[in-house]
Amino acid sequence: MTQREQEIIAIIRENPFVSQQEIADALSITRSSVAVHITNLIKKGIIRGRGYVVDERDHVSVIGGANMDIMGYPFTTLRRGDSNPGQVSLSLGGVGRNIAENLARLGVNTKLFTVVGNDIYGDKIIQDSLKTGIDMSHVLKINDLGTGTYLAILNGENDMDVAIASMDIFSRLDEKYLEDNQGIISKSQAIVFDTNLEEKVLTFGVNLFQDNDLYLDTVSHTKALRAKKIIGKFHTIKPNRLEAEALSGIKITGRGDLDQAATYFHREGVRNVIITLGEEGVYYSDGKSTGILKAEKVIPKNATGAGDAFQAALVYANLEGMEIRDKLIFSMGASLLAMDSYDTINKEMSTANIQKIIKNLEVTSC
Structure with missing residues (x-):
């Protein structure tokens, strides 16, 4: 949601039967702007009709x-069956x-x-x-x-060549x-x-x-x-x-x-x-x-x-x-x-x- 939509939702939670003009006055914007925001909130399923029942699904x-990713990057073309100079990174995955x-x-x-x-x-x-x-x-x-671990070796174009996933958990x-x-x-x-x-x-x-x-x-x-x-x-x-x-x-x-x-x-x-x-x-x-x-x-x-x-x-x-x-x-x-x-x-x-x-x-x- 946008910041303005969040402000409108806060007002509606206080008074589900608040009018669009009252919302406009509270936020110092036009009633037509409020109408557009209300329409968007209804399309998104955040509020449901008159009187603006707020859907708490937020x-x-x-x-x-969720696992740890261990990635190996070769400096040049990947050579199978050999030790490849490169670098290794560890990140969440x-x-x-x-x-x-x-x-x-x-x-x-x-x-x-x-x-x-x-x-x-x-x-x-x-x-x-x-x-x-x-x-x-x-x-x-x-x-x-x-914790699950994903080990991947990338090729010379930095795309995955082969990987092992340890995911018994x-x-x-x-x-x-x-x-x-x-x-x-x-x-x-x-x-x-x-x-x-x-x-x-x-x-x-x-x-x-x-x-x-x-x-x-x-x-x-x-x-x-x-x-x-x-x-x-x-x-x-x-x-x-x-x-x-x-x-x-x-x-x-x-x-x-x-x-x-x-x-x-x-x-x-x-x-x-x-x-x-x-x-x-x-x-x-x-x-x-x-x-x-x-x-x-x-x-x-x-x-x-x-x-x-x-x-x-x-x-x-x-x-x-x-x-x-x-x-x-x-x-x-x-x-x-x-x-x-x-x-x-x-x-x-x-x-x-x-x-x-x-x-x-x-x-x-x-």
């Missing part, structure tokens, strides 16, 4: 992985945690629901995430398993944990699931919160299959081509196949279908409009966090009531900003910096 919940940090940096009130070990990595994840603005008060900390992100936090999660404006959750837990969580707008981050081809039986319960999905094939059962080789896959997902119940196509761009469909958007190719400093930034921006854009094409452009801007950093999360991530990128972004429709 945050986004992210349910998924995990798909869910990365999405949560990007959301927080975009100004969204964000709560993370995950599990970490009672170790130095777990402490660092909690403390450093708090500094970025994520609410970590509901994170589960356990003693008998270590996420078996503790279970049904009981979701039930224990049901009250606060159910009050979310939106809920993002990543597929680091085991299939039975993901299914349980999606059914538990089916009255909310649910977003899916597929994480990987293998893990995406955990959502296959419940795919229609998601508001927005963002698989890549291979993941979309696995979830729909449709081989995707061209535009017609993309449309067919989107039709399948819409029939299942998905509202927004986003399929990333690598260098070929991003396909989108909301059941009314479809297309492929493509931006100019860039050489990333680090591409590993681009998808997480894209996902967070999609959630933000939807909360702001953007049309689907504008959502895609905004999310592509976030992805490009993410890649302009050696860290998994670009510390300069913000709506203002995304808008700067979009202003100069050459996007073609296919």
